[in-house]
Amino acid sequence: MSDQQNTQDQTEASEDSTANNSSLLQSIMLNSAALGGFAFICTIIIALTYINTADNIKQQKKLAQLKALYQIVPKNFHDNDLLTDNINLHVEQLGHRNAQTIYLAKQQGQPTVIVYPVTTTDGYSGDISYIIGVNIDDNSIAGVRVVSHQETPGLGDKIELRKSPWILSFNDLSLENTQAEDWTVKKNGGRFDGFTGATITPRSVTRSIARTLNYHQQFIDQLLKKIATTNQKKVSNG
Known part of the structure; x- marks a missing residue:
């Protein structure tokens, strides 16, 4: 080649x-x-x-x-539009991470119940979010309902009304008719029942409710003024 x-x-x-x-x-x-x-x-x-x-x-x-x-706040207990009479606020004392809607119920133009959205971070499995209605005339509880949680099924989930009537035990209570030391579960010297195998959950909710009532007493007058001002602006803006 x-x-x-x-x-x-x-x-x-x-x-x-x-x-x-x-x-x-x-x-x-x-x-x-x-x-x-x-x-x-x-x-x-x-x-x-x-x-x-x-x-x-x-x-x-x-x-x-x-x-x-x-x-x-059943519809026959108020004559105003709750979706209008409200204000969005970020209240750290109520566990808010961002602005939440606080509602105001009225009868014939007079405020009757204010409803706070609250989150406690002390639950056994994390956040427990609920709303609480407080009567304006005597600062007593109109009602409490849990709206979201991740507590243990069959144990901590008894905070839900459909699982247990426990949440109704707060109705009509206030800081005036309930001593400060009573705002916890019986295991810790309070007046509220705990759950078998789940003390953390009811204790967290109970103490959070007491904190919310304290906030209410301190700021209710300011809140009513803010809501009134906000509603006036809504009307002015059409």
Whole structure:
């Protein structure tokens, strides 16, 4: 075989190798682009799913709160629109992480019950959110309803009215007719029943309710003025 033939063969082999390398590089680039595009699409889908789920959870919690609201203040106990007579406030003393809606019930223009949304972070399994109605005339409790929690089924979930009447034990109580040391469970020297195998949950709710009543007594006059001012602005803005 001549040197010329060897050179030609080497050249062809080099060209084939270059072509193969180029083809391999293109294949790698195409695969990388495809994987990157797939990952991007998956990220978008996951993000949209999270947003939709978060919005749905928020909406469900809002509906549960409104349902509980009308249990505490039945429609025949007020003649105003609770969805209008309210104010959005961020109250750290009530466990708020962001602005929450405080509702005001009225009869013939006179405030009768104010309803606070409250969250206690001391539950056995995390946050316990509830609403509490307080009578304006004597600062007593009109009612309490739990709207969301993650407490243990069959134990801590007895804070729900559909599981136990325990939550009704707060009705008509106030700081005036109940001593400070009574605002805890019997196991800790208080007046409220605990749950078998679940003391933390009822104790957390009980103490949180007492804190809410303290907040109410301190700030009710300011809140009524704020709600009145807010309603006037709503009317002015049409």
